[in-house]
Amino acid sequence: MLRFLRHAILPAFAFFFVLELMLVGAIEFWPDFRENIAGIRIFTQFKVLRGLVGLLKEGELPGYIVFQHFFKGSLLGVTVSVMFAVNAVAGEAHRGTLEILLARPLSRTRILMERYLLGALQIVIPLALTTWTIPYLLMERWDEEIALYPLMLGSVHMSCMYLAIHGTTFFLSTIGRHPIRIAIGMFFFCVLQFAVYLMMDATQYSLVQLVDPLLFIDLFTTEQLNWNICGGLLGYTALTVAMSIFAFRRRLP
Amino acid sequence: MSLTVNDLKPTIALRGLTRRFGETTAVQPTDLDVRAGMVTGLLGPNGSGKSTLMRMMTGLVRPDAGSVLIAGTRLRGEGTAVRRLVTYAPGEIGVYGELRGRDHLRWFLRGRAEDALARSVDIAEQLGLPLSKKVRTYSHGMKRQLIFSAALAPEVPVRILDEPTEGLDPSKRGQVLDLLSEDAERGTTILLSSHHLQEVDHACKRLVFLNRGAIVADEDAAALQKRAMSLVKLRFREGLDFDGLETALVALDQGSIRRTGRTFDLVLHGDDPRPFLAALASSDTPAPEVIEYGSPSLHDLYRELYGVEGV
Numbered sequence: 001m002l003r004f005l006r007h008a009i010l011p012a013f014a015f016f017f018v019l020e021l022m023l024v025g026a027i028e029f030w031p032d033f034r035e036n037i038a039g040i041r042i043f044t045q046f047k048v049l050r051g052l053v054g055l056l057k058e059g060e061l062p063g064y065i066v067f068q069h070f071f072k073g074s075l076l077g078v079t080v081s082v083m084f085a086v087n088a089v090a091g092e093a094h095r096g097t098l099e100i101l102l103a104r105p106l107s108r109t110r111i112l113m114e115r116y117l118l119g120a121l122q123i124v125i126p127l128a129l130t131t132w133t134i135p136y137l138l139m140e141r142w143d144e145e146i147a148l149y150p151l152m153l154g155s156v157h158m159s160c161m162y163l164a165i166h167g168t169t170f171f172l173s174t175i176g177r178h179p180i181r182i183a184i185g186m187f188f189f190c191v192l193q194f195a196v197y198l199m200m201d202a203t204q205y206s207l208v209q210l211v212d213p214l215l216f217i218d219l220f221t222t223e224q225l226n227w228n229i230c231g232g233l234l235g236y237t238a239l240t241v242a243m244s245i246f247a248f249r250r251r252l253p
Numbered sequence: 254m255s256l257t258v259n260d261l262k263p264t265i266a267l268r269g270l271t272r273r274f275g276e277t278t279a280v281q282p283t284d285l286d287v288r289a290g291m292v293t294g295l296l297g298p299n300g301s302g303k304s305t306l307m308r309m310m311t312g313l314v315r316p317d318a319g320s321v322l323i324a325g326t327r328l329r330g331e332g333t334a335v336r337r338l339v340t341y342a343p344g345e346i347g348v349y350g351e352l353r354g355r356d357h358l359r360w361f362l363r364g365r366a367e368d369a370l371a372r373s374v375d376i377a378e379q380l381g382l383p384l385s386k387k388v389r390t391y392s393h394g395m396k397r398q399l400i401f402s403a404a405l406a407p408e409v410p411v412r413i414l415d416e417p418t419e420g421l422d423p424s425k426r427g428q429v430l431d432l433l434s435e436d437a438e439r440g441t442t443i444l445l446s447s448h449h450l451q452e453v454d455h456a457c458k459r460l461v462f463l464n465r466g467a468i469v470a471d472e473d474a475a476a477l478q479k480r481a482m483s484l485v486k487l488r489f490r491e492g493l494d495f496d497g498l499e500t501a502l503v504a505l506d507q508g509s510i511r512r513t514g515r516t517f518d519l520v521l522h523g524d525d526p527r528p529f530l531a532a533l534a535s536s537d538t539p540a541p542e543v544i545e546y547g548s549p550s551l552h553d554l555y556r557e558l559y560g561v562e563g564v
Binding site for chain 2: 095253
């Protein structure tokens with residue numbers, strides 16, 4: 001029970017707590033931001049980001065929340081997506097506990113799926129819960145209203161991206177022995193994607209386009225999930241899980 | 254006591270079991286039958302294929318060829334069905350230091366019958382393990398005993414233990430081997446490995462010797478012990494005429510002689526060293542500094558009894 005609490009509940013709670021803290025801070029500064037949006041736009045270096053700030057002006061409160069909670073929050077989201085997956089198998093191999101893990105009379109698929117699902121829930125639930133608190137926080141602090149449904153759709157969309165990152169890291173963990181190297185590799189890849197996203201001429205080649213704030217603002221008008229992107233991300237995640245199971249069943253202790 | 258057909262069936266039956274890692278053949282095609290109710294020792298130097306063979310038996314490493322049958326169940330796929338019938342204690346110790354001893358036993362025994370935990374706690378307490386302390390405070394030997402307590406607790410027909418006595422002090426080693434012998438008397442099949450013959454010989458009724466992935470000898474432990482008495486090692490002080498000494502020892506005509514530096518290894522004609530020692534005492538040869546017999550190292554055993562060099 002203690003181990004479950006330490007490895008399952010505490011990390012998820014920590015993710016929830018930090019995400020919520022960031023959200024509370026963002027909401028606290030919402031009126032200041034609204035007043036200074038023109039100035040912020042002038043000082044923004046990258047054209048892509050300048051475009052986003054312009055978008056915030058048009059999108060007003062939903063744009064601001066999307067930017068703060070989903071776009072800026074993804075820095076934390078990507079980090080936990082990697083961290084919650086990287087130790088699944090490579091961590092056991094690195095600390096020398098993989099053999100005793102596999103020696104128990106449990107199927108490898110079961111062991112792996114338990115770990116995968118735990119990590120996935122640790123990401124999805126805190127994100128959904130923090131998103132759910134947004135209308136309440138805005139109403140309490142600034143007496144402003146925002147629709148919950150599109151926000152929750154945004155949470156689902158962002159979760160699909162996090163699950164894809166988590167699934168990729170999970171697969172690498174299944175075949176690797178060095179969790180730190182895997183984590184650094186994943187962070188480098190994500191930073192590279194963000195750098196490409198910021199380059200005006202190359203931005204369309206970045207995977208960050210799959211969670212572009214524009215897509216989230218669309219959710220407020222259409223109230224429909226972008227199934228092309230979310231379906232693709234979920235399909236990719238399913239593929240990483242299948243590959244992880246395949247690799248883990250053949251893995252040497 | 255009458256034997257039934259089931260008594261004659263091996264509990265562990267390996268046929269043509271083979272494993273390669275790249276260009277290296279870790280286990281050459283191996284056939285082995287292990288019968289119920291005895292402790293069988295799998296001996297060999299480091300890298301001889303003991304651990305790979307044991308891991309293949311439990312489904313932790315997939316064989317390239319061959320079959321494994323344990324207590325009537327054939328090893329298939331990842332071997333979950335076989336692992337329900339077997340407890341396995343790995344040779345390399347890896348534990349979760351953040352867990353307390355009792356919690357770690359519970360973790361080990363996930364997937365086993367409910368009563369296994371109580372038995373494992375009982376065994377661990379017999380071995381004097383502080384179960385309320387975190388495992389990171391345990392010594393190497395205590396961690397080994399913790400894994401052993403978990404491996405000995407479930408009621409299964411077969412236990413496969415990779416170097417269960419490695420790193421234990423002699424009294425704890427004796428305690429562990431006694432527990433294994435008692436378990437075998439209750440009908441459990443126990444296969445354990447070691448690279449020190451003297452660590453396990455008094456518990457094992459049968460000894461299987463591996464070298465470079467192949468079985469080089471398979472002997473009844475009592476017969477081996479008797480044969481081991483035919484190995485005598487003499488070490489003389491520095492500065493003697495060792496060529497002359499070798500000639501004198503050969504002249505005693507008590508067995509074959511091999512010299513390494515100032516040490517002479519003799520394989521006697523019989524398994525009683527007394528006629529040789531009497532002849533040595535009555536000859537003019539200088540008295541040796543050290544006389545060893547009856548407890549050959551694995552190296553000596555392989556070289557002198559099985560003709561295997563480079564162990």
